[in-house]
Amino acid sequence: MKNTLKKLTPEPVIAWLRGAESDLKLYHETMRQMRRFRRNYARRGTNGKTQVESRLIFFTHQIEKGLSHEHFRYGFGRTVLEQFAPLLKQLKSMDPNVQANPVWASAIDALHEYRVKHERAGKDLSAVRALFDPDIWNMIGEADGKRGGILVIKSADKADNASKTFRELSESRHSLREFADERVSAEEIMRCIDVAMRTPSVCNRQPTRVHVITNPDVIAKAMPLQGGYRGYAMPPALVLITADNRAFMSQDERNEGFVDGGLFGMSLLLALEEAGLAACPLNTMLPAKRDDATRRLLHLLDSEFLVMYIAVGHFLPESKTCHSQRFTASDIATVIA
Ligand SMILES: Cc1cc2nc3c(=O)[nH]c(=O)nc-3n(C[C@H](O)[C@H](O)[C@H](O)COP(=O)(O)O)c2cc1C
Known part of the structure; x- marks a missing residue:
């Protein structure tokens, strides 16, 4: 019966029906994709560990970009650092083994380079230091800079x-x-x-x-x-x-x-x-x-x-x-x- 119907239906009708079915699926599948994205992406204020790490990688990258500029600008990145510092604290509280976390290491090393570059030039970093927990600021100072910064x-x-x-x-x-x-x-x-x-x-x-x-x-x-x-x-x-x-x-x-x-x-x-x-x-x-x-x-x-x-x-x-x-x-x- 199904096959006979198929044989009798002209191709333009089949194409139209398939198109209508595809349009409906396109709508539903796009909405489903949207919902999955909304459930999981690293939006501001997120509490998921992987999302916090993603945001930290983003801010590490911003600092590395600023450090690598041919025409370097002392004091750059203030707004980035304002978000960066609380996220580091958040990751530290979420990850009991944070020292072994590659995202943490890369972030601390990039910030190390930022700190050293400013301190060597005698720049006042008191406002930046005030953003960070004292123990994190010390870790930034003691880092070896091997996993973040510039090449x-x-x-x-x-x-x-x-x-x-x-x-x-x-x-x-x-x-x-x-x-x-x-x-x-x-x-x-x-x-x-x-x-x-x-x-x-x-x-x-x-x-x-x-x-x-x-x-x-x-x-x-x-x-x-x-x-x-x-x-x-x-x-x-x-x-x-x-x-x-x-x-x-x-x-x-x-x-x-x-x-x-x-x-x-x-x-x-x-x-x-x-x-x-x-x-x-x-x-x-x-x-x-x-x-x-x-x-x-x-x-x-x-x-x-x-x-x-x-x-x-x-x-x-x-x-x-x-x-x-x-x-x-x-x-x-x-x-x-
Ligand atoms: C799809 C894509 C989009 C990117 N967009 C930018 C961008 O808008 N600005 C920028 O400076 N770098 C951008 N990048 C470069 C990344 O920052 C860079 O690839 C990443 O940090 C890895 O570094 P590498 O390419 O030196 O290995 C982009 C890279 C990819 C793959």
Whole structure:
């Protein structure tokens, strides 16, 4: 009976029915995703340990960014420190073995560098000290600075990147936000995009699109809309990775573009590193107004959505960047044997 009905129903009717069913599922599954996100994300005022750790990593990163600036500004980060200090206290009270916690160690080490840099220059830190519990302030003073703070990157160390193993290339890639005052051509970037074309994608449908921007005026308009790059000079080139919804076939795939575009982004970052170009991925999870303005500025198709930017430039002879300490494999992996 079911098969006979199927045979008798014209294809446009089947397509319409399937479309209506898919629209309903799209609504319900998006709401379900929204609810899961709301239950779990690291919102301000959170009491979950993992969420507190996420917020601490965020603030550690803010301090590391400030420390790594070529034009360093003493006294930076006051508003960051105001949130940072109580979160450290919160984590200390939640984790009986906090000294072994990698998030704690990285935060304390970044703050150590902040403290030492200011004290060496004879700056008054009394207002910053007042934010922290005395015992935490002492731990910051006594830290060894090995798991947080800044790294120094030298262009000379990049000369043989093309012959490095994957492990070496991956370990030596770092996000850089300050570049040499030298043009990057679209051709240089296109060669790296060619390398990244081997990135896998769902059923090989290749939803990723790449916009290479070398026009300084367009970059100067795009970056303030991005919002996460304040305080730095404009990069010589900017790459926007998007995904095209026209590659997807059902509501189940509504997030697939972020996965495929993200994979592509990592390939491209490594291809840029191999080519001896410095880069920094930049987020494009923009609020609606800035998303719309970016779409207009870059003439994006309605079917495209933003996945990430990558700022690209040539290495400075020497530059500083964030330490960005990583968890270990055993911190994040669960084995189901
Ligand atoms: C999707 C994504 C978005 C990012 N957005 C920004 C950003 O808006 N501003 C920024 O300065 N860095 C940004 N970064 C760079 C991260 O801070 C950096 O990758 C992280 O600290 C790890 O450091 P590493 O890349 O040097 O290993 C982003 C990275 C990724 C992967």
